[in-house]
Amino acid sequence: MSRPEIRVQDLHKSFGDNHVLRGIDLEIGQGEVVCVIGPSGSGKSTLLRCVNLLEEPTKGQVFVGGTEITDPDVDIDAVRRRIGMVFQQFNLFPHLNVTENLTLPQRRVLRRDKAEAAKIAAENLARVGLSEKADAYPSSLSGGQQQRVAIARALAMGPEVMLFDEPTSALDPELVGDVLAVMRRLATEGMTMMVVTHEMTFAREVADRVVFMDGGVIVEEGSPDQVIGSPRHERTRHFLSRLLDPAMAEVEEETSDQVGKSES
Ligand SMILES: Nc1ncnc2c1ncn2[C@@H]1O[C@H](COP(=O)(O)OP(=O)(O)OP(=O)(O)O)[C@@H](O)[C@H]1O
Numbered sequence: 001m002s003r004p005e006i007r008v009q010d011l012h013k014s015f016g017d018n019h020v021l022r023g024i025d026l027e028i029g030q031g032e033v034v035c036v037i038g039p040s041g042s043g044k045s046t047l048l049r050c051v052n053l054l055e056e057p058t059k060g061q062v063f064v065g066g067t068e069i070t071d072p073d074v075d076i077d078a079v080r081r082r083i084g085m086v087f088q089q090f091n092l093f094p095h096l097n098v099t100e101n102l103t104l105p106q107r108r109v110l111r112r113d114k115a116e117a118a119k120i121a122a123e124n125l126a127r128v129g130l131s132e133k134a135d136a137y138p139s140s141l142s143g144g145q146q147q148r149v150a151i152a153r154a155l156a157m158g159p160e161v162m163l164f165d166e167p168t169s170a171l172d173p174e175l176v177g178d179v180l181a182v183m184r185r186l187a188t189e190g191m192t193m194m195v196v197t198h199e200m201t202f203a204r205e206v207a208d209r210v211v212f213m214d215g216g217v218i219v220e221e222g223s224p225d226q227v228i229g230s231p232r233h234e235r236t237r238h239f240l241s242r243l244l245d246p247a248m249a250e251v252e253e254e255t256s257d258q259v260g261k262s263e264s
């Protein structure tokens with residue numbers, strides 16, 4: 001692996017009595033794309049949010065580009081500037097047009113002047129294929145277009161790494177492809193990416209590594225072919241069989257001795 005861009009060491013996170021992350025160790029190299037998969041409630045979002053300091057870890061360390069961001073003395077705003085985050089919900093400002101949505105955080109957070117912010121906004125809109133929507137308002141855009149604007153907004157801040165939390169889950173199926181295409185392109189441009197997703201085709205094609213989480217731990221990780229194609233662990237097999245064929249999963253629930261024997 002190249003120099004780790006993200007390093008997570010013995011990370012724990014509890015919400016009250018709920019011990020959600022139970023010792024996560026993970027390294028992501030520069031330019032590497034890691035997809036995180038796992039059942040609902042397994043702690044995927046919490047992990048991403050700890051990497052971005054949206055949540056404060058209970059224990060453990062997180063390093064980004066060699067800086068320990070869990071150091072109490074760290075400048076949290078400076079850290080967040082280096083990490084782009086894209087959520088399931090796009091959170092665009094409805095009263096601002098697309099360009100203004102991209103320039104506002106650059107001006108407020110990075111103190112860029114108006115002309116520079118506009119230039120960088122235009123470059124990043126082009127990157128996501130939405131130059132023609134520069135003056136449009138979010139409400140006039142499809143969900144997929146809004147999500148691409150949200151990606152461009154994150155990119156305009158010049159992040160070193162991008163975190164995606166189920167970026168296509170809120171989209172109609174026919175809109176998913178355009179967003180995944182933008183992410184695929186980012187990956188080929190060498191962006192370091194951590195992507196929580198249920199899109200197994202995307203994970204197989206784009207991820208350098210797939211991490212399967214369950215119950216707040218990493219159960220297994222490896223190449224997409226290994227983890228998705230021939231998982232080593234029963235829990236991974238069970239999760240994948242449910243995802244690929246929910247009806248089959250129900251049958252498996254009833255005859256639990258059959259679990260895991262049905263994968264292709
Ligand atoms: N801010 C919070 N306060 C209290 N509990 C939380 C908070 N955020 C998450 N949790 C709890 O942490 C656990 C893991 O949640 P998390 O959102 O990380 O799971 P997930 O793997 O992302 O699930 P999903 O696939 O449904 O998005 C859940 O039990 C959830 O209720």
Ligand SMILES: [Mg+2]
Nearest residue numbers: 044045046165
């Ligand atoms: Mg989640």
